[in-house]
Amino acid sequence: MNKNEVIQFFNDHAETWDEHRIRNQKVINYILDEAGVKEGVSVLDIGCGTGELFADYQDRKVGILMGVDIASKMLEVARRKFPYVSTICADATELTLESRFDCIVVYNAFPHFPYPEKLIHQMSHLLKPGGRLTIAHGMSRAAIDKHHEGEAKKISMGLMEADELADLMGKYLTVDKVVSDKEKYLVSAVATWTPEGEGSHQHDQDAKKKQLNRLARATGHLNHVKTMMENGEDVSEILIQLSAVISALNGLGKEMINEHIVHCLSHAIENGDTQAIEELKKAINKFI
DSSP: OOHHHHHHHHHHHGGGGGGGOOOOHHHHHHHHHHTTOOTTOEEEEETOTTTTTHHHHHHTTOSEEEEEESOHHHHHHHHHHOTTSEEEESOGGGOOOSOOEEEEEEESOGGGOSOHHHHHHHHHTTEEEEEEEEEEESSOHHHHHHHTSSGGGGGOOOOOOHHHHHHHHTTTSEEEEEEESSSOEEEEEEOOOOOOOOHHHHHHHHHHHHHHHHHHHHHHHHHHHHHHHHTTOOHHHHHHHHHHHHHHHHHHHHHHHHHHIIIIIHHHHHTTOHHHHHHHHHHHHHHO
16 A cells, blocks of 8 residues: 555545445544544544544534645545635645644544554644544444455555554553444544653653553543443443453553562662562562
């Protein structure tokens, strides 16, 4: 898959694109809620196509709205439908703007980017402090991949596992929402500021950021489980999400233990601090 193939495919299908679109308004509302799209915020819609979500943004009375797409013909359709929405024909992985945004949304478009990490890295520079990047689909991961088995297969990278995407986004942002179920797929992250330093201090900051990222993801999973239970959803689906919470917390605990052993316990051994060693042993026993 290359950029020119993607452009050609979407340009060829632009005029009939809306005839074949699949919309689940309930899922779209959920995605936009989680993405923080609300009255007054600034929104950058990446891979906006023919303006699939423009009316939804307008209904929520967003402040600034800008759409970006690599296919000029798709944008021609969008501009006919929404002449007052600002749009840019550009490769989002190379996009530079003076403005920064509260919300960046990549909806039903992510598998069509050949270099996903480059996209995420670029988007992280276009967020305001506290701004949110949300990558989402209005159907399940399995359904998306099946949807792309036909003619679109040549311009789709396939949709990666949500946790894999969370790890990728976690390199640049703080991931706090991860959802992948039979109706939708969503990974959302916030731009946070981390104090910079040098040497071991910077290493400690990097490790802490990574650990906080994992904790935020586990919290996001748990909040989703709570919502599923409140909505009376299928128990098997709830258990799948709950297992993700348990796995994330176990992984976080092991990571914290390893980090502590390497960077803290080694100093305690050198200094003969037996109390610190005993305290860690007790903590590990409780964790296990």
